[in-house]
Amino acid sequence: MAYSQQALKEQVAKAAVEYILPLLSPTAVVGVGTGSTADLFIDELAKHKQQFKAAVASSERSAKRLADHGILVLDLNEVESMPVYVDGADEINAQLQMIKGGGGALTREKMVASVAERFVCIVDESKLVERLGAFKLPIEVLPMAINSVSRQIEKLGGVARQRVGFITDNGNPIIDVEGFSVEDARELESTINQIPGVVCCGFFALSPATIMIIGTQEGVKQLSHQPLSLQYL
């Protein structure tokens, strides 16, 4: 019997908690991502809430879910270091580079992840790609820069569309970009980061995950060795 995508997400959420338990201590703060997979992780993490001090959330949505479980939620400004950040992704490749931001939380996700010692990416196998870019790249922009950034994106070969009816937790719009031919996600991320008005780009290639925990029909697997190819999984 084939596992549903939901079942695979539940399996990786459990596996992620098993993975991080040895990293926790009574003073530890856990970085928590956003999305349907992160929601399941939060629910599993809550079963062990006596084993760490608090969490930092990458969205208001995750902050509420954590608080509803009775987990103390700290502001990122209150935290100097975290042993681990756990989050899903929209796409991930064998180098553990990702596209994130399908839920619009990319900026806070990148900030919280940057303070953590490890980024544990939890995905079902539908997120695994040979090359990033089939998923539309989210970019958070300042409101007055929607059109100017979109024109710069078009010069780079992408087609940008504002996400209709959506404003991030930071009060900004998102543009979603399709059509990029992503040869080098690190280079493209760096280029997009330099466009005036860009708050954050959904590539997580300059700062990839430390480990991927992936739910497959053959069971939960881990990938942390960057040179490995997809066939190795």
Ligand SMILES: O=C[C@H](O)[C@H](O)[C@H](O)COP(=O)(O)O
């Ligand atoms: O902004 C949203 C985040 O980047 C999510 O991690 C990403 O969209 C994956 O979400 P899900 O686990 O729901 O597929």
